[in-house]
Amino acid sequence: MSKAHQTLHRELTRKKGGSHRKIRNILHELEGLESLLEKFSAQPRRADRSNDPALDVAIARQQSRMLAIRDKGEVYWNAELDSNAGLGAEYIMMLHFLGIAGQPEWAERQRKVANYTRQWQNKDGSWSIYARGPGHLSYSVTCYFGLKLAGDSSDAPHMVKARDWIRAHGGAMLIGVEQRFLLALFGQYDWAGVPPIPSWMVLLPHLPMLPRALENKLLNIYDLSYWCRISLVPMSVLYQLKPLVRIDERLGVEELFLEPKGERRWSFAPVSEPGLMSWGGLFSVGAKAVKALEFATNGVVAKVALNKAQKWILDHQDDSGDWGGIYPPIMYNIMALSRLGMPLSDARILKAFKALDRFMIYHAHCDGLHVQACVSPVWDTAWALYALGESGFDTRDTEFQRGIDWLYSRQILRDGDWAVKNPDAIPGGWCFQFYNDFYPDLDDTAVVLQALLFGGYPKGLGGRVEQTRIGLEWVLSMQNQDGGWSAFECGVDKALVNHIPFNDLNNMLDPSTADVTGHVLEMLGHFGFDLSFAPCRRAAEYLRKNQDREGARAGSWWGRWGVNYVYGTWSALAGLAQVGEDMSKPYVRKAVAWLYSVQNEDGGWGEGCETYKEPERAGREISGQSTPSQTAWALLGLLAAGEVDDSRLRRGVAWLLNRQLPQGGWEEELYTGTGFPNAFYLNYHFYREYFPLLALGRYRNAKCGLKPI
Template sequence: MTTYDIEQPSRAGASDNFRAALRSSAQAAIDWLIARQKPDGHWVGRAESNGCMEAQWRLCLWFLGLDDHPLCARLAQSLLDTQRADGAWEIYHAAPNGDINTTVEAYAALRVSGYREDHPALVKAQKWIETKGGLRNVRVFTRYWLALIGEWPWGKTPNLPPEVIWLPLWFPFNIYHFAQWARATLMPIAVLSARRPSRPLPPERRLDALFPGGRENFDFDLPPKKNAGGWDLFFRKTDKVLHGLQEFGHKHGLSLWRGAAVRHVLEWIIRHQDSDGGWGGIQPPWIYSLMALHVEGYALDHPVMAKGLGCLNDPGWRVDIGDATFIQATNSPVWDTILVLLAFDDAGTPDPHTEAVEKAVDWVLKRQVLVPGDWSVKLPGVKPGGWAFEYANNSYPDVDDTAVALIALAPFRDDPKWRAQGIEEALQRGVDWLIAMQSQSGGWGAFDKDNVNQLLTKIPFCDFGEALDPPSVDVTAHVVEAFARLGISRHHPTMARALAFLWTQQEPDGSWFGRWGVNYIYGIGAVLPALAAAGEDMGQSAIGRACDWLKSRQQNHGGWGESCASYMQAESAGRGTATASQTAWALMGLVAANRPQDQDAIARGCQFLIERQSEGTWPEPEFTGTGFPGYGVGQTIKLNDPLLSERLQQGPELSRAFMLRYGLYCHYFPLMALARVLCAAKTA
């Protein structure tokens, strides 16, 4: 096994034993990573989410008529294995409450699988659903799933006409004004909404227990949309008109335009299939696209369908544990690999030609996306140059991966070996693409430029989470850090606007909101290193407020933790079960600020990591990654925003959050933090 030596620091007054413990912990983490590198050079951890993934795939297999698929029983077992003691299913580890949508979908999936309604797991789930107001409170997506199995009238679901594919770019509801994840999902759902298909359950498997008053007495209408104002009434009336027109056209055979629109949507879907068989690098467009194509007559052995279904057996998506199978919401090989490289650089690997590093750099360089994607619709003259998050997702490279890829590759730019392989050109393409993707506010969203049309958040379809991809602090901070590492001055117009954006987004208490990681600890852990790299004055009071905020959240044992509930409960900001990843983010922020008065907090944080390391890594069941934060407002959010304040008062059970646990977060981030502490001690 290859090992790396971390040089002994020489900071006066530092304990030799403590320095030795830091080096030993970092070395064990490096060895752990080297042992788990894939043969082709990359790393990847499991992307864990919630039971909706397995429930929806089980329902999809039923809808497709694949009753004998080997995954059917395994998906059902995964649901039984993850049910809470109170009968619900949750959206993140140890959540204070179960989730009504996940629980209803899991219940339906188990009934589809043949479990009787008097099975103990189903009895508990049914009673829990009743205590939460029943089916009346489920989201739009859950209603679609119930319609697909004949348990919900299609006429009571939001109508998504496939004709939206023809709306021009200047029109507010053009599909390219929706966030990447919403757009890729909207297209196949538009087909399903137009065709209204279902494969009803047999009488003995129907969800009668969830309609205690009888279906004839149930109110299937969608509850009023929060924070939509007069737009809610407008869109509800529009939805009724669209349903009426659809029924009229079906009755009178007026299907010419609809058929053409559906064909156009199908062409769009097929063009967007990824090389691994999925769509969009995430579960929703993948699963809905398969069903939409099936409804339009694509046989299960058609190459497009076979490739999409075959993806279920891909280890990049599938995780088998005992008799259960879990299907990931996404996969993160590019993100994991570039962050491992960054951790190795922080740790001071002595030889850039070490086999593990060389293989990883080569793998990352080959993953640069050099073809246009959806982003190019609004930027037709811009050359591609980004990186995507997943194994296969050329349509949707993202700003965050691109920025961190530049940070990870920057140390190798002067190496003759990598210069001969075009690393400088790759870096320049990435920089040019990022500059073109900067939004007017000075920040960056994840997938699109200026994706901020708030009108889209008001339509009934968009109650599932975020319909937009506005600029965020953490993504912008990573771009700033990347540009600084590549020698771009903070006075460059792009950098100046970005830095101004970061400063305007600081909360009054000194923290920064974290969009793609939980939460304020992640935001500060991204921003402070970026500001330091850019050459900002780290002695200014605003930096001090951020550091003081972090120290005020440090726990007695030295660690930091923040619950996913912080997105919906202001009092949870910076508070929760301490984790290795969040402790690492806090440490990286404090190290970047480089204040003498923070040294004790840094030492205690390092001690927390050292003591909790086990066999080279850090156990961490908590979710510290963010898919949809759950506030559902659809704009750049700050804690003191009145719209968010109104949402916070409704409680976390009304959240449309989607949280993630990235399996390697608890490993490479602590390694980064320990290595940066060692480096800071050496240079002190």
């Protein structure tokens, strides 16, 4: 920990520490941390050989590959992250919105982004949101419009196919709310069909003369998940201003509408429960009232709200130029600031453009630029180091220790938005990306902390113990009332949010989830906590209560951040086992039986993104394909439950061994990462690298009688 970080942390501790019973209890539990970590002064004992030569060779090969696949000269891992081509189309829209698409530098970027966008078009003319998935109407319209702005003729064969597919699937009237919003900025969709995003929402809950008791009842931006909040504030600015970017008629998307222009009924439907006395109905009526009264809020209220929104935006920009560490809010915040009068030459906007550069990956095969949704260096590095350590790699190795030091350097020691609902907690988490200081997350922090154990705590490196303590304190302070852990913030789980008309994707909450809770439990178990520790008991009870009991998924757990029930079930079982749950209990055995029930004939496991929409397919991929990452997850879950000698588990191990490539690694085309269920999926290029290594390493340890550290 640097001296500057030490000073900052001491000041925060002075202001907050000792004033909160929850924090005092956590500090008491961690009093023995130094003695607990003494056993990690040397490398934890892991098996580096077995009586199975094929297993040993595969592990050694993959360990070597892990060191080779880092970016040249770097000590961290940072894989390419596929999502969908819609982000590139939105990037093109941003260039035209800002009026810079014709400038040589930006025109060249537009050309390359368009090249990459075309590469992702399906044979039927549509674009999908995951590999081999069905065409997606909203993103197909987005890609079509982006390509038209980039200069593609509507008569080009690929555009004709896209247009025909879009019209055959209902046309542009039926696109999602965010796509309506973007098209409205260019006059291609009427604002009457866009649910309101009032700029005055940033004034809540602290309106003058509002009783504090009522403040707590009202919804405000801190009741929305961070990934929505960081975009909705700038979107509210744009909604209030409703700028119109005039484009040549030939660049528009009039041909994508089935209805003649004068016959379109612009409206937005409630998300759910259409009855007037339902929450959905009441929110719909309220939204319509907001629209009807927009003229009344265009004066003093709007000016105050816009000023506060601008301040909020600028206050939430990282020093690196990022907002939230993900692409959409960076785009929206640049667009909003430009319409609030900030020149594009302003240092803050220039930093934001630099941040977007980190999201770009060039692909020579198509001379294209891939616009990534985000980058994942902390997540990738933590899992890579953990897999190396668990598989018997010499953690005293200089390269390994450099990776550990890099993780320590990424700890976030400042308050973020999480402190709004958890004001007494001391910061100490890690984020997913290079930069996202306002939004560290529990999943990354848990995986980082368990990876750091393999770095050791030798004498003379006392700072490692202190940083570990800080991280553990922060995690424990973030437990939700239901016993589980959310991804980013605690208490962002008001069900009312699901009925906001703008929430058509149902992704505005950040509740407890089985996968994050399982990862946190597993980490706590590594540090010696068990079910005698109240937070662990509460979390285990949360998992037990939230195990699925219906149909084809009975016995499994739903996966929020990975596809899907296989991911959630592994995470829950691993966490429960590590804190000492009796793995012979009936509910655990149901989970084990479920994993075996969805094993493919080839011995592996595979589950498709479609299972979020069709849970009756839980644990299966529509074509029956197995994947390396999901096979690894299933094996890890089964190993946690003590299934090391079962022949079905050995078939899964054989599946991995038989499909490893000669140079190491595995092939994996299917998406196994989840951004937003039913809406946004991710293909982590390194999932196929470190999760199989972790599973094989843990299998070898189990065969040699070694439990997880």
